[in-house]
Amino acid sequence: MSRHRHVVMMPLLLLALPLALPASAQTATPAPASTLDAAARREIVGAFARAMREHYVFPERGEQVAAQATAALASGKYDDAGTTAELARRLSADASAVTHDKHLNVFGGQAPQVEGPPLEMPAAEAGITRADKLAGGVGYIEVIGFPPLSFSKRVTDAAMSALSGSRALIIDVRRNGGGDPESVAYLVSFLIPPDRPINDIVSRTEKTNDTTRQSFRSIRTPVSFLKVPVYVLTSSETFSGGEEFAYDVQALKRATLIGETTGGGANPVGPVDITHGVTAMIPSGRAENPITKTNWEGVGVRPDVPVAAASALSVALKKAGSKPVADIAAASMQRVFSPRTTPLPGSGAAVRKLLSAIANGTTIQGIVVPQFASQVEPSLPRRRAELTSLGTLRSVDFYRPDGLGGDEYNLTFANGRRKMALVMGPDGKIVIASSLAPLAPLDPAK
Known part of the structure; x- marks a missing residue:
């Protein structure tokens, strides 16, 4: 979440x-x-x-x-x-x-303008920043988000397969802000037998008091860590779907949680267009664990071993029988997964096509999927005005994969620099795209 x-x-x-x-x-x-x-x-x-x-x-x-x-x-x-x-x-x-x-x-209103250097999430591909083999046969993976499984499964399979054979596994969700419950359930599936209940989402049917229930169960994965001790690292910043992962494995008694109590958000949310450019993020569902019959809303997930988040890796390594090291870069013996360094085919062209359509006032239908088109069309006049003020688009430069499984680009216009991320579906249409965020001006001396 x-x-x-x-x-x-x-x-x-x-x-x-x-x-x-x-x-x-x-x-x-x-x-x-x-x-x-x-x-x-x-x-x-x-x-x-x-x-x-x-x-x-x-x-x-x-x-x-x-x-x-x-x-x-x-x-x-x-x-x-x-x-x-x-x-x-x-x-x-x-x-x-x-x-x-x-x-x-x-x-409501326009996107804020950043003061000073922008704060950035770490480089990640489909929510995974890295996977490492540590001393003593311990595996480590950091997951900062759970994009939809259609975007993330390939990457999750690759990273987890690279850790196969580990005698203990550390899963770091200290910087995880959430995502899709299906993807949460898929990562849990690596730790438990297939076809076990993991989590339910109970959703309100719009304009009624009726509810529907969607149940997520474990499925077969390319590799299994069923018999491996697992340590999950948490922080007060772990939120939503990151919390769900921690809560699920704790309820299943499948991992030891080490770190801080998490943020306390358990209600799935979606955007509702209000009017006049105002959007409300309104939760229409709630998580319900099949074991506890409740969730972590408002209270967070309490770790089994409460320690400061900065010490969690060290404590986990000690519990795994290895030398305690606080920094993953220092602890790593071999990095076996890193985010890719090249763009997905066609993503740069898609950026140019979308920006051109918005700037020229032509339809974005056919460039983006219908659901996304209907969601963004009310904001197109404002975004057209923004592009007009930026002037001619001079370059579209791949920066890194974004956390959802798409690509992030640095854009240079005649009157400024921006960055933008997008995710494309298998048909080449844009599924989701970010707003333009400011970038530091280019240094003319360089």
């Missing part, structure tokens, strides 16, 4: 919010957003109230949030919210005060 499809979500907001703000801008200052008059405020609050009534996983709380927002508008509480960004922030805070749901959020 992301901090931020029916998925257990992640800070890589690409899974949750089309053309959304990437993690690199999390400490940014908001750019000026569109101004609001009273009529626009009424429309936004009304649409948000309807969305909470129709979508939120717990209908009673959804109704409570809706009634509170409506009353706040009538009382004049939002009268001085002059921009979409400010009104969205207040709606978010008021809703969170009722639900205490860490996945519930409201976004």
Whole structure:
């Protein structure tokens, strides 16, 4: 699940919010957003109230949030919210005060502009940053996200197969922000026999109080670590789907959790277009473990061995009978998986085609999948204006694979530099793409 499809979500907001703000801008200052008059405020609050009534996983709380927002508008509480960004922030805070749901959020206005060097997630391919063989036959893998299995299975198979034969296995989810529950279940499948229950997602049917249940079970994997002791490293930053992985293996008694209590977000979330460029991330489901009959919402996953996250690797190595080393680079004897260094075929051309269509005002149908097209079309005028201000696109340079299984590019325009990530389906159409995030200007002296 992301901090931020029916998925257990992640800070890589690409899974949750089309053309959304990437993690690199999390400490940014908001750019000026569109101004609001009273009529626009009424429309936004009304649409948000309807969305909470129709979508939120717990209908009673959804109704409570809706009634509170409506009353706040009538009382004049939002009268001085002059921009979409400010009104969205207040709606978010008021809703969170009722639900205490860490996945519930409201976004409005343009993407923030980053102050200073952007913060970056580590290089990862389909959520995996590295796999290593450590001293004493210990295997190590870091997983920072769980992209949909159709994007990640090949990479997960390669990394886990490279660790086959390990006498102990360390799985590091300290920086994991979430993802797709099917992918979570697939990684768990490497540790347990096939066809075992792992996790359920109970989802509310839109505009009703009815629910559906989707059950995830283990499946056969190319290699198995069934008889290998497993240590899972956690931190307070482990969130959503990263927490689900830790919770599942702990409930199955299949791993020892070492580190810190996790963030406490267990409700799958998806985007709802409100109006006026405002998007609400509204959880419409909840996780339910088949063993515990509950989840980690609001409390996090408590480790079996509580230690500071920075010490977790050292403690795990000691428990595995190896020399305790805190840094994976120092502990590694052989790195057996690294993210690829070349782009996927056709991804660079897809970037150019999409940006050209947006800049020229032509249709993006046929370039992106229909679901993505319907989600981003309301924002196209604003993005066209942004591209107009940037001027001619001069270069599209592959930077690295992104965490979802796609590619990240550095873009140089006549009037600035940006970066953009995208994921393509097997038919060559774009499944998801990020917003343009600022890059540092090129140094003319270099």
